[in-house]
Amino acid sequence: MDSYVVEPQSLFVPFLSDVLAGAELRVVRVSPTLDVDDIRASRPEALFVDTDFLDVDPADAVSAMRAVLPRAFICAYTDGEGARADRLRFAGANCVLSKRSGAMEITDALRTARSKGSFTDPRCD
Amino acid sequence: MLGSIAPTPSSTKPVRVLVVEGQALFGKALCQVLASDAEIEVVGDADSIANAPLRRLRPDLIVLDLDGHHMEFSEAMRMCRELAPQAKMCVLSTHIQPEVMQRCLSAGADGYIVKDILPVELIRAVKSVASGQAYVDPRVAGGVLKRRSNGFGRTAQNELSVRETEIIRLIARGMSNKEISAKLHLSEKTVKNHISRIFAKLNITARTQAAVHAIKTGLA
Numbered sequence A: 001m002d003s004y005v006v007e008p009q010s011l012f013v014p015f016l017s018d019v020l021a022g023a024e025l026r027v028v029r030v031s032p033t034l035d036v037d038d039i040r041a042s043r044p045e046a047l048f049v050d051t052d053f054l055d056v057d058p059a060d061a062v063s064a065m066r067a068v069l070p071r072a073f074i075c076a077y078t079d080g081e082g083a084r085a086d087r088l089r090f091a092g093a094n095c096v097l098s099k100r101s102g103a104m105e106i107t108d109a110l111r112t113a114r115s116k117g118s119f120t121d122p123r124c125d
Numbered sequence B: 001m002l003g004s005i006a007p008t009p010s011s012t013k014p015v016r017v018l019v020v021e022g023q024a025l026f027g028k029a030l031c032q033v034l035a036s037d038a039e040i041e042v043v044g045d046a047d048s049i050a051n052a053p054l055r056r057l058r059p060d061l062i063v064l065d066l067d068g069h070h071m072e073f074s075e076a077m078r079m080c081r082e083l084a085p086q087a088k089m090c091v092l093s094t095h096i097q098p099e100v101m102q103r104c105l106s107a108g109a110d111g112y113i114v115k116d117i118l119p120v121e122l123i124r125a126v127k128s129v130a131s132g133q134a135y136v137d138p139r140v141a142g143g144v145l146k147r148r149s150n151g152f153g154r155t156a157q158n159e160l161s162v163r164e165t166e167i168i169r170l171i172a173r174g175m176s177n178k179e180i181s182a183k184l185h186l187s188e189k190t191v192k193n194h195i196s197r198i199f200a201k202l203n204i205t206a207r208t209q210a211a212v213h214a215i216k217t218g219l220a
Helices: A010-021 A036-042 A058-068 A083-091 A103-116 B024-035 B073-083 B098-106 B119-130 B138-149 B162-172 B177-184 B188-202 B207-216
Strands: A002-006 A026-031 A046-050 A073-078 A095-098 B015-020 B040-046 B061-065 B088-093 B111-114
Touching: A002 A010, A010 A026, A010 A103, A010 B024, A010 B119, A026 A036, A036 A058, A046 A058, A058 A073, A058 A083, A073 A083, A073 A103, A083 A095, A095 A103, A103 B024, B015 B024, B015 B119, B024 B040, B024 B061, B024 B119, B040 B119, B061 B073, B061 B119, B073 B088, B073 B162, B088 B098, B088 B119, B098 B111, B098 B162, B111 B119, B111 B138, B162 B177, B162 B188, B162 B207, B177 B188, B188 B207
Parallel strands: A002 A026, A002 A046, A046 A073, A073 A095, B015 B040, B015 B061, B061 B088, B088 B111
Antiparallel strands: none
16 A cells, blocks of 8 residues: 655654555655645555644544545554544544554554554553 | 874774663664664663663663653653663653753753654764763754743743642643642642742643643643
């Protein structure tokens, strides 16, 4: 799947791209900030968004992405838990992934989310 | 004639760095970037201070994630100081608010890095701190200067102490004075005194205002 990554931690992106590749997500575009117009123009099949650096509410960001790309696979990568994870799911995230996850956990979670339609890391609940 | 030979960069000992980062994958990326520099040796990584073998590794410098700990930041700093007194402390944070940076420096940090730093700048920051210089993300430092030039910096007496910062964070989590006193092992009267000082410094009159301040400034 062609994937769009919203991640401002630039030194992290090459590492993350390798991990996503393990779950058949090919990073085709990276943005350090949420740019809905750019997402709309890029039309990726999957979106991976680091929710902890956004200057808008993370759930609102996911809603905006979902509105632009109704069929895309959306993964929210977060330090948050509880209510925040619930809101991310409700906003349209297919996968809510904890930042405590190692590389293998991330690829497993993404595969599970893609095959079953959704996945929430238990540490986020 | 024999004489003393000045150390060259290639003969100096590398800086021994320990990375403490709760975000597992980011921690690995940090280690990889740091290890790419010949003058830096990554001696270990851990997901929390509690799991970091500080005494055994004896790092020269600890890169410490601000956000990913299950303990108060000041407590994490205290543990580092106790178990690795020789180590310089470089805080990694997602926050660019000057208040957060000031809180870290007040708690004893030698450097303050924001996590969207470029690899080359990260290496520069770590080397600067290891050599005894302070390092603060230029955007955050710029924020401090802007506030001062706008007259909002006031004086140090308006800045919250480490203890007051801890308390305002707990207020923002909805804790009562009794709960805060139990958590911090203080009497309720002491907690009330701290809260009175917080209100006076922030020029506010209600706990909800304190909570809003904490959230806006990234303390909570």
